[in-house]
Amino acid sequence: MKLNKIYNEDCLVTMGKIPDDYIDFVITSPPYDDIRNYNGFQFEFKNIANELFRVLKNGGVIIWVVADSTINGTETGTSFRQALYFKEIGFNLHDTMIYYKNNPMPQTGNRYHQHFEYMFAFSKGTPKTFNPITEPTKYRGLANMKNRGQNGSLNYEKVERTTEKKVGNVFFYSVGGGISTKDKIAYDHPAIFPEKLVADQINTWTNENDLVYDPFMGSGTTAKIAHLLKRKWFGSEISKEYVEIAEARLKEHTKNNLFTEI
Numbered sequence: 001m002k003l004n005k006i007y008n009e010d011c012l013v014t015m016g017k018i019p020d021d022y023i024d025f026v027i028t029s030p031p032y033d034d035i036r037n038y039n040g041f042q043f044e045f046k047n048i049a050n051e052l053f054r055v056l057k058n059g060g061v062i063i064w065v066v067a068d069s070t071i072n073g074t075e076t077g078t079s080f081r082q083a084l085y086f087k088e089i090g091f092n093l094h095d096t097m098i099y100y101k102n103n104p105m106p107q108t109g110n111r112y113h114q115h116f117e118y119m120f121a122f123s124k125g126t127p128k129t130f131n132p133i134t135e136p137t138k139y140r141g142l143a144n145m146k147n148r149g150q151n152g153s154l155n156y157e158k159v160e161r162t163t164e165k166k167v168g169n170v171f172f173y174s175v176g177g178g179i180s181t182k183d184k185i186a187y188d189h190p191a192i193f194p195e196k197l198v199a200d201q202i203n204t205w206t207n208e209n210d211l212v213y214d215p216f217m218g219s220g221t222t223a224k225i226a227h228l229l230k231r232k233w234f235g236s237e238i239s240k241e242y243v244e245i246a247e248a249r250l251k252e253h254t255k256n257n258l259f260t261e262i
């Protein structure tokens with residue numbers, strides 16, 4: 001396989017060339033429910049999920065970002081069906097996380113505004129890497145701890161509190177023009193990831209030099225962020241038009257080290 005390359009083909013064709021137990025981490029947002037037809041290409045979910053299981057290393061993690069569309073008055077449930085299929089073929093459903101959009105497209109009708117997508121973490125065995133994102137705890141440093149003595153008197157003791165704690169599994173991002181990315185050309189693709197989302201997940205589940213794969217590379221967000229975070233990467237994207245967008249976007253960020261053999 002060649003590193004730092006987006007294969008302009010069906011991801012099933014790319015994965016057909018990848019040896020077993022090869023990839024450390026996958027982050028992707030698949031096309032779902034024909035919500036956009038991405039130049040008319042179809043995707044074969046079950047075959048793709050099976051291949052992802054084969055090419056992922058033990059301890060590897062997939063972040064699968066997906067939502068449902070509403071058809072004939074009901075949400076399709078595609079996201080749940082996909083999650084259960086991943087479990088059926090051997091993945092652990094390690095964590096059902098939420099990608100919360102602070103500023104979604106407003107919706108009319110009798111439903112609340114659609115603020116989130118699922119961000120499923122599937123693992124092949126136990127995740128081999130977990131570098132949790134942390135935030136400061138509310139009450140930091142030394143604190144007075146009260147406990148009652150045997151005679152009922154109150155004793156005060158100084159205890160050290162932890163200053164940082166893991167964040168929750170709902171991740172909040174603002175999205176849209178100039179926010180998801182500063183790369184104007186990326187917006188020629190209709191459904192891009194916020195760069196921060198990709199950075200947070202790559203930092204959590206991988207270390208430097210790990211190999212990241214995105215089977216639905218779109219505008220190249222995963223490629224750009226993996227490169228900036230010093231991870232190895234490659235991807236697949238079936239549409240030539242989107243590969244050209246991604247390559248133009250990446251040129252500036254990857255300079256001369258494209259197409260390294262591994």
Ligand SMILES: C[S@@+](CC[C@H](N)C(=O)[O-])C[C@H]1O[C@@H](n2cnc3c(N)ncnc32)[C@H](O)[C@@H]1O
Nearest residue numbers: 010011038043192193216218219221237238239
């Ligand atoms: C939701 S978009 C991904 C966007 C990407 N996360 C980004 O930040 O730009 C899904 C992409 O999958 C591509 N696609 C659809 N079927 C495919 C297949 N079988 N193999 C590879 N890519 C495919 C579409 O052309 C589309 O660009």
